[in-house]
Structure formats: structure tokens, C-alpha cells
Amino acid sequence: MKLNSEQLCDLAVGAAFLGTGGGGNPYVGRLMVQQCLDEGLTVEIIDPKELKDDALVIPTAMMGAPTVLVEKIPSGDEAISSLRRLERHLGRTAHATMPIEIGGINSTIPLVVGARMGLPIVDADGMGRAFPFLEMETFGVYGISGSPLAISDEYGDGAIINAVDNRQMEWLARAIAIRMGGSAYIAEYAMSGADVKRTAVPNTMTLAIRIGAVLRKARAEHRNAFDALLGFLPSTLYRYGKLIFSGKMIDVHRETKNGFSIGRARIEGLAPFSSVMEIEIQNENLVARVDGKVRAIVPDLICIMNTETAEPITSEELRYGQRVTVLAVSVPEIMRSPEALDVFGPACFGLKEPFTPIEEIA
Amino acid sequence: MRIGIDVGGTNTDAALMDGPNVLAACKSPTTSDVGSGIVTVMKTVLAMGRVPASEISAVMIGTTHFTNAVVERRRLLAVAAIRLGLPATKALPPLTDWPKDLADTLGRHTFMVRGGHEFDGRKIAPLDEKELVRIAKDVRARGLRSASVTSVFSPVTPDMELRAAEILREENPDIAISLSHEIGRVGFLERENASIMNASLADLSRKVVSSFRNALKELSIEAPFYISQNDGTLMVPDYVERYPVLTFASGPTNSMRGAAMLAGEKDAMVIDIGGTTSDVGMLMHGFPRESAVAVDIGGVRTNFRMPDVLAVGLGGGSIVRDDGARIGPDSVGYEITSRALVFGGDTLTTTDIVVAAGLEDIGDRSRVAHIPAKTIETALNTIHRIADGAVDRMKTSAEPLPVILAGGGSILISRDLPSASKLIRPENASVANAIGAAIAQVGGEIDRIFSLEGTSRDAVLDGAKAEASERALAAGAKPGTVKIIDIEEVPLAYLPGSATRIRVKAVGDLAVE
Numbered sequence: 001m002k003l004n005s006e007q008l009c010d011l012a013v014g015a016a017f018l019g020t021g022g023g024g025n026p027y028v029g030r031l032m033v034q035q036c037l038d039e040g041l042t043v044e045i046i047d048p049k050e051l052k053d054d055a056l057v058i059p060t061a062m063m064g065a066p067t068v069l070v071e072k073i074p075s076g077d078e079a080i081s082s083l084r085r086l087e088r089h090l091g092r093t094a095h096a097t098m099p100i101e102i103g104g105i106n107s108t109i110p111l112v113v114g115a116r117m118g119l120p121i122v123d124a125d126g127m128g129r130a131f132p133f134l135e136m137e138t139f140g141v142y143g144i145s146g147s148p149l150a151i152s153d154e155y156g157d158g159a160i161i162n163a164v165d166n167r168q169m170e171w172l173a174r175a176i177a178i179r180m181g182g183s184a185y186i187a188e189y190a191m192s193g194a195d196v197k198r199t200a201v202p203n204t205m206t207l208a209i210r211i212g213a214v215l216r217k218a219r220a221e222h223r224n225a226f227d228a229l230l231g232f233l234p235s236t237l238y239r240y241g242k243l244i245f246s247g248k249m250i251d252v253h254r255e256t257k258n259g260f261s262i263g264r265a266r267i268e269g270l271a272p273f274s275s276v277m278e279i280e281i282q283n284e285n286l287v288a289r290v291d292g293k294v295r296a297i298v299p300d301l302i303c304i305m306n307t308e309t310a311e312p313i314t315s316e317e318l319r320y321g322q323r324v325t326v327l328a329v330s331v332p333e334i335m336r337s338p339e340a341l342d343v344f345g346p347a348c349f350g351l352k353e354p355f356t357p358i359e360e361i362a
Numbered sequence: 363m364r365i366g367i368d369v370g371g372t373n374t375d376a377a378l379m380d381g382p383n384v385l386a387a388c389k390s391p392t393t394s395d396v397g398s399g400i401v402t403v404m405k406t407v408l409a410m411g412r413v414p415a416s417e418i419s420a421v422m423i424g425t426t427h428f429t430n431a432v433v434e435r436r437r438l439l440a441v442a443a444i445r446l447g448l449p450a451t452k453a454l455p456p457l458t459d460w461p462k463d464l465a466d467t468l469g470r471h472t473f474m475v476r477g478g479h480e481f482d483g484r485k486i487a488p489l490d491e492k493e494l495v496r497i498a499k500d501v502r503a504r505g506l507r508s509a510s511v512t513s514v515f516s517p518v519t520p521d522m523e524l525r526a527a528e529i530l531r532e533e534n535p536d537i538a539i540s541l542s543h544e545i546g547r548v549g550f551l552e553r554e555n556a557s558i559m560n561a562s563l564a565d566l567s568r569k570v571v572s573s574f575r576n577a578l579k580e581l582s583i584e585a586p587f588y589i590s591q592n593d594g595t596l597m598v599p600d601y602v603e604r605y606p607v608l609t610f611a612s613g614p615t616n617s618m619r620g621a622a623m624l625a626g627e628k629d630a631m632v633i634d635i636g637g638t639t640s641d642v643g644m645l646m647h648g649f650p651r652e653s654a655v656a657v658d659i660g661g662v663r664t665n666f667r668m669p670d671v672l673a674v675g676l677g678g679g680s681i682v683r684d685d686g687a688r689i690g691p692d693s694v695g696y697e698i699t700s701r702a703l704v705f706g707g708d709t710l711t712t713t714d715i716v717v718a719a720g721l722e723d724i725g726d727r728s729r730v731a732h733i734p735a736k737t738i739e740t741a742l743n744t745i746h747r748i749a750d751g752a753v754d755r756m757k758t759s760a761e762p763l764p765v766i767l768a769g770g771g772s773i774l775i776s777r778d779l780p781s782a783s784k785l786i787r788p789e790n791a792s793v794a795n796a797i798g799a800a801i802a803q804v805g806g807e808i809d810r811i812f813s814l815e816g817t818s819r820d821a822v823l824d825g826a827k828a829e830a831s832e833r834a835l836a837a838g839a840k841p842g843t844v845k846i847i848d849i850e851e852v853p854l855a856y857l858p859g860s861a862t863r864i865r866v867k868a869v870g871d872l873a874v875e
Contacts, residue, residue, distance in 0.1 A: 028551070032453045067811075067863060068481055071550045072514050076453030112453075154450040154486075181480040182861075250758065254851065321644070321651065321670070321758040 003043035010212025015107035020301050021315040022284035023104015023130030024066025036115035043111050044120040051193030055095040058190045060113045061106045064183035078185035079113045081152040086187040098122035102204040103130025128201035128335050132283045135166035136344040139189045142199035149188035153180035225310030240330040240359045244295050245277040249322040281315050296328035299335050300358045303327045328358045366800025369425040375796040376403035378411045386410035387793040397573035420874045421587040424616045424799035428606040432660040438562040439508045440469035442501045446477030446513035446522050461661035473497045477522045478514030481811045489522045498533035508538040508564040510557040516543035538564035547809040552665035560607035567606035571599050595805035611668045616798030618643050618650045621768045623801050624788030630764040631753045635771030637679040638693035642752045643671045674752045678771035682710045686741030703729045715741040721776050745774050754781040805869040806833025830868040839870025
């Protein structure tokens with residue numbers, strides 16, 4: 001599939017939705033891809049099934065603070081440098097790139113890399129949403145090493161990290177990202193086509209595009225966008241969605257802990273909802289509770305959306321008084337296995353409650 | 363005594379104020395030269411109030427002139443859009459994502475230079491002064507009279523923008539220069555966009571400000587004058603000449619603040635009901651609550667803080683259907699005087715309902731005598747339900763707040779609203795804009811990313827507050843009146859190292875009178 005401008009706009013909306021509050025606003029990434037399209041470059045998205053088993057796939061991404069990214073716009077070459085650096089290190093050439101994270105800005109970085117290098121982009125990713133750490137990947141859950149990781153900035157600085165495990169890789173890479181000015185661009189989790197088919201969350205790029213399209217069309221036809229989205233999800237791997245709350249933002253509390261933005265949003269219900277929903281945020285929305293009872297919990301998606309426009313709202317954009325609607329969505333089974341929950345389940349974020357699938361929460 | 367003036371696209375309003383009291387107010391059509399319309403309204407209010415020009419201690423002007431110029435693409439200059447940030451930022455050159463016609467109007471003279479800073483003050487690259495000298499010559503050769511300079515993280519470290527301005531001036535002594543750190547906050551593209559727009563208004567701003575100046579001179583008013591900016595605070599004329607873009611959206615802010623002053627409330631909801639829509643906003647500490655989303659002006663994305671206003675389709679011309687169960691969102695608009703039943707038309711509007719209910723006497727009452735009592739009752743219920751719903755949606759807590767009614771359509775509201783602790787209908791609400799301008803204060807703001815390493819959050823916050831207060835004093839605030847009205851703290855997500863973005867706003871009374 002060759003991506004066009006309309007699909008790109010839809011992708012930005014769908015990626016913000018799948019970001020569940022985190023992952024950074026895809027606006028800058030969308031403009032970078034649009035720039036490629038305006039130059040006549042091709043953004044070719046391929047289904048994982050089209051990959052040969054021995055093909056080499058090198059995912060690319062941005063890491064660091066989205067707040068820095070919106071001020072220090074990339075040169076556009078950083079992620080490409082990382083991919084090339086990793087190719088040199090491996091002594092092999094990539095056949096395709098791929099997102100590691102479909103939620104937020106990282107859905108768009110591989111598209112720029114693919115367009116500029118003439119590589120196809122695999123329609124899959126390793127998070128199926130947004131997560132704060134590089135080890136939180138289905139790739140790693142099912143045995144793929146994140147290392148060697150290549151990291152680059154806009155000056156042409158770069159490094160290769162060989163870490164003992166994916167967690168240590170994350171720790172070292174983040175330290176370098178800070179020295180690089182708070183945002184840096186990486187290539188990692190190099191793997192074969194067979195491993196992509198085995199370990200990636202499939203078809204999330206086209207899922208994001210379709211989510212954006214469903215919301216756009218519903219708005220244009222003055223239909224209820226939430227109903228349209230919930231009606232669409234059963235045809236995807238994210239097969240169960242539910243509107244779990246609607247109300248008014250009455251409190252947003254943020255603090256920095258260990259360099260991460262920890263927060264709590266409180267939403268006061270508007271009819272037919274009553275009481276108060278409290279959402280715990282660690283960059284992404286982690287758990288939603290009403291009267292102390294869990295209504296949805298990570299890794300299932302908890303999406304806070306503008307009630308009027310049905311636009312996803314990022315954690316940094318949450319403000320007092322906003323009218324919001326909260327959707328909870330089941331993630332694919334590959335993200336809910338015991339091995340997966342060991343890497344990005346509730347306990348990994350310090351939550352005491354166990355994971356309960358949204359389908360089983362009344 | 364002060365005179366507040368609002369120069370809108372259609373009308374120029376003025377209010378003569380003695381402290382909080384409105385002595386006189388009037389409206390007059392806006393003239394194409396702006397100045398003569400201002401002279402007319404000032405003459406009128408001075409005569410109405412029987413006050414000599416020498417008694418006026420300050421004149422405050424709010425204007426939508428500059429916003430309209432951008433929206434209508436009129437009287438804009440070609441701009442040298444200079445960016446300091448290479449090798450970063452190359453992916454998206456200046457004017458990316460601008461409407462084509464506006465980018466064409468401004469001439470697409472874009473330049474990218476090595477320079478800029480990181481969030482923590484380190485340099486991305488040393489400023490390429492040689493390249494800037496070359497650009498300065500090129501700018502002269504192209505005959506450009508206005509330039510914008512935007513450097514990465516200039517709200518944290520403005521040095522490179524200041525140095526670039528020096529270099530440009532050496533080659534082009536008369537060039538108008540817009541520096542982004544004076545205009546916007548963190549968020550590069552939005553700040554650059556605002557700076558480029560500002561640069562395109564350089565000629566118009568000089569003309570408009572001098573027409574204001576001449577208007578005062580013509581009436582022998584020697585008092586200083588100020589122009590209101592989008593956050594409801596004032597700027598001195600010299601500053602507006604250089605930064606006209608800061609007046610964008612001052613209209614809604616002035617209108618809400620004016621309404622608040624007239625009602626004697628600082629924390630309240632304002633509902634301004636026009637012919638087609640009702641605009642609902644919230645006042646906190648006498649200032650409108652600001653919108654969190656990026657604002658489009660003339661199709662260009664900016665990060666100005668605009669009042670958060672919800673528009674719903676309820677106005678004096680809204681069409682009534684289903685025996686009163688459905689109202690709007692469409693309206694007969696300006697055609698109300700021919701299409702509403704009471705004016706001999708054939709469309710049932712909200713105005714017809716209030717006349718039929720005997721609440722107002724407008725037009726020909728006999729023409730609505732046939733409307734069934736049940737329809738009238740249902741329609742009145744619907745009207746109040748829409749207004750109440752809109753007020754409730756904009757509130758930040760369930761607690762009822764005073765609701766201030768403004769605008770010609772406020773006749774629609776005759777009953778209590780459940781979301782309101784009380785309803786207030788101030789006198790002179792039709793010139794709330796001009797009154798809002800007259801009572802505007804002066805402010806100071808900082809918005810920066812602070813490192814918390816080796817210091818405490820409290821120490822950083824105190825420093826930020828002190829700096830914002832100093833800025834308010836520098837802008838002309840009376841010592842002792844400066845208060846911190848807003849603090850926002852957003853830690854940088856995904857970035858360990860304890861950096862946090864802090865925005866603090868301080869305001870104080872103007873040091874005149």
C-alpha cells in the first residue's frame with residue numbers, strides 16, 4: 001500500500017488514540033512524512049506476510065521527550081543515520097524498517113526513514129500502543145534482543161550499544177539521549193522476517209489509519225464517533241471496546257518521579273455516569289478506577305478523548321474543565337500472555353491490581 | 363479618568379470610565395482609516411460625560427485590525443523568515459504547513475542557519491555569523507523590509523536571536539525585526555509561525571499605531587495610551603508597533619473581562635448571546651480561562667493562549683422547530699428583521715417566542731398571537747436547557763457560579779439556570795469590549811524549561827515567580843499591586859534528569875492615575 005496524505009492525517013489521529021495519552025503528539029512527525037510525499041517520495045507499507053523469512057528488518061524510532069521534539073525539530077537524517085550505523089555494524093543491509101511503537105510520534109518516524117531510503121515499512125509494531133521503556137516490546141517478550149542498538153543525533157554523533165539485556169539497553173540509551181539534547185533517534189531490535197511474523201503485533205499501522213478514518217467519516221456524517229469506533233473494533237485484533245466513562249476533568253495532578261511524568265486525572269461523571277473516575281498516568285494512562293474499583297488496566301488501552309470532537313487527548317494536554325469520554329479497548333492476545341504481562345503488565349508500573357481483561361470487567 | 367476603545371471589524375465602541383464607574387459609552391461604525399472612527403467615539407463620550415480632554419489619564423485600545431489583516435491577507439509585507447537551528451530542524455523548513463496563498467503573499471523568503479540551543483542551554487551549534495552576514499546582504503538585495511528570527515529554545519536562551527538582529531541591522535539599518543522569544547513560548551513551529559506573521563504586519567502596525575497617536579493628538583489628549591493583548595493585559599504603543607501579533611484575540615478577552623467588571627464578579631461564567639450563537643467562557647480571578655489547544659489564525663497554527671470559549675447554536679435568530687422541542691443550530695442571522703414572524707417574515711425564531719410569551723415587545727406582536735401556549739412553554743424550556751448545558755459544560759466544578767448575561771440575545775434568558783448561583787444582566791453590556799480594554803492590567807510572563815538538578819522545586823518556582831513579577835513591573839505595573847495569577851508546571855515526559863517546564867504569569871494595576 002502506498003500511503004497518501006489523507007491516510008497520513010488519519011494515521012496521526014489513530015496513533016494518538018493508540019498512544020493512550022503518551023507517545024507524544026504525532027503533529028511534527030506527520031509534517032515530516034507529508035514533506036516526503038510533497039517531494040514525490042513513496043511511503044510503501046507492506047503486510048508482515050509479504051516478508052521473506054530471511055529478510056532483515058530494522059525498526060527505527062525516536063526516544064526522549066516529546067516536549068523537546070516540538071522545539072528542537074529533527075534534521076530528518078537522524079534515524080536514517082542510526083539505521084545505516086546498525087547496518088554497518090551487522091554487515092548486512094535492511095530490507096525494510098518498522099515501528100517499535102505505534103502509539104504517538106513513533107508511528108511516523110519509520111515512514112520518514114522508509115520514504116527517504118526507499119525501504120518499505122512493515123505494517124506491525126512491538127508495543128501495539130505506547131509504552132515508556134524500550135524493553136516493553138513484544139519483540140523482546142518473545143526472545144528478540146534489542147541490542148545492538150544504534151543511536152544518533154542531528155550533529156552526526158552516534159553510538160552502538162551492546163547490552164546484556166533489553167532493560168539495560170534502555171537504561172544506557174536513555175542516558176545518551178539526554179546528552180544528545182533530550183531527544184535522539186534509534187535503530188534496534190534487528191530481526192528476520194520470520195521473527196517479525198512470530199513476535200510483532202501485526203497490522204497496527206493500517207489499524208491506526210483505519211481508526212483515524214472511522215473517526216473522520218463519523219464526524220463528517222454527523223454520526224456518533226464513539227459508536228462508530230466501537231462498532232469498528234470487532235473487525236480488528238483489538239476486538240473489544242467499551243465506553244467506560246464520560247464527564248468533566250476536575251483535577252489533573254502531575255509530578256516527576258525518576259524522570260517520568262507521573263500523574264492522576266480525575267473526571268467527574270456526567271449523566272448517565274456518576275461518581276468520579278480516577279486515571280493513573282505514567283506518561284500513558286495505566287489504570288482507570290471508579291470508587292476504588294478497576295474499570296480498565298494496562299496493557300489494555302485507556303483512551304481519554306474530547307467528548308465533543310472525539311479527538312484523543314495526550315496526557316500533557318489534559319486540563320481542568322475539559323469534557324472527556326474514556327474508551328477502554330482490549331489489546332491482542334500476543335500482548336496479554338503471562339510472558340508479555342511480565343514485561344509490561346500492571347506490576348511493571350508498580351500497580352497492585354492484577355491484569356483483568358476489559359471484557360471481564362462489568 | 364480613562365477611555366476604553368474597541369476597534370472591531372464593524373463597530374468602534376468607547377467607554378469613559380471613572381474608576382469602576384461607566385460615565386458614558388457609545389458605538390460608531392469603524393472607519394477604513396481607523397483614526398477618524400476613534401476620534402468620533404472619543405469626542406462623543408467626552409461630550410456625553412462633560413469631561414475635558416485634560417481629565418483623561420489613560421486611553422486603552424483593543425483592536426481586531428491585525429487579526430483581520432492576516433485572515434483577509436491584506437496589507438501584509440514580504441518577510442525574510444530566518445531560522446537558527448541547523449543541523450536540527452532541517453526536516454521542516456519555515457512556512458511548512460502554511461496555507462499556500464498566505465505563504466505566497468509573504469514571498470517564501472526562508473533562510474536556515476547553524477545555531478540554536480538545547481533545552482539546558484548548551485549550544486546546538488555556534489551561531490554561523492558569516493552566513494548571517496551573507497543573508498543580511500541578500501535580504502537587502504531582495505528589498506525586504508521586515509524579518510523574523512527564530513532560534514531553537516530561544517525562550518530559554520535568547521542570545522542568538524539578539525545577536526542575529528544586530529547583524530541584520532548592520533546591513534539593513536531600517537529593517538523591522540521580529541524576535542520569536544518576545545512573542546511565543548516553547549513549541550518551535552508555532553512560535554516561528556507567529557513571528558513570521560508578526561513580521562508581515564510591521565508596516566500596518568506602524569500605520570495603525572500612528573493613527574491612534576494622531577487621533578489622541580487631534581483631541582488634545584496628552585495622556586498615554588495602551589493597546590490590549592490577547593491575555594487581557596496592556597502593551598505600550600512602541601511595543602505594539604514591534605509586536606502587533608500579540609493583539610490577536612484580545613476581543614473576546616476584553617469582552618469577558620468587561621462583563622465581569624460590570625457585574626462586579628471575578629469568578630463567574632459569561633454567556634454572550636448573539637444572533638446565531640452563544641459564546642460561553644469562564645472567568646477565574648477576573649481573567650478568562652485559556653484554551654489548551656493550538657489555535658489556527660488565518661489557517662496558520664500558533665500557540666497563542668486564547669480564551670476557552672464554547673460556541674453553541676443559540677441566538678436571537680435561532681430557528682424554532684418541532685413545536686419548540688428543537689432550536690437552532692441554524693439561525694436566520696442578520697435577516698432576522700425580514701424573516702422573523704414579528705418582523706413580517708415566515709420563520710419562527712427564538713425572538714418570536716419571547717415576544718409571544720409577553721417577555722419582550724419587539725416588532726408586531728399580533729403576528730405571533732397564534733402560537734400555542736404549549737409551543738411557547740416548550741421552546742422556553744429548550745432555550746434555557748441549551749444555555750444551562752453550555753454553562754455547565756464550561757465550568758470547572760459542579761458548584762454553581764454567577765452567570766453574567768451579555769449580548770443582544772440575552773433577552774432569551776428569563777428564568778433561573780440550575781448551573782448558576784445567580785444571573786446578572788449588567789448595564790452597558792453592549793460595550794463590554796471597550797470597558798474590558800479600559801480596565802486592563804499589565805502583566806509579565808515566563809515560560810521556560812528549568813533543570814531541577816542541584817536545586818529544589820520550591821527554589822525554582824520562587825525564582826520563576828519573582829522573574830514574572832519583575833517583568834510585570836517593567837511593563838508598567840504599580841509596585842505592590844502585582845500578583846501571580848497562574849502557575850503551570852509540566853515535567854518533561856520520558857526524560858529523566860528532573861527537567862520541568864514552568865509557566866508563571868503575574869499581573870498588576872497600571873501605574874497611572
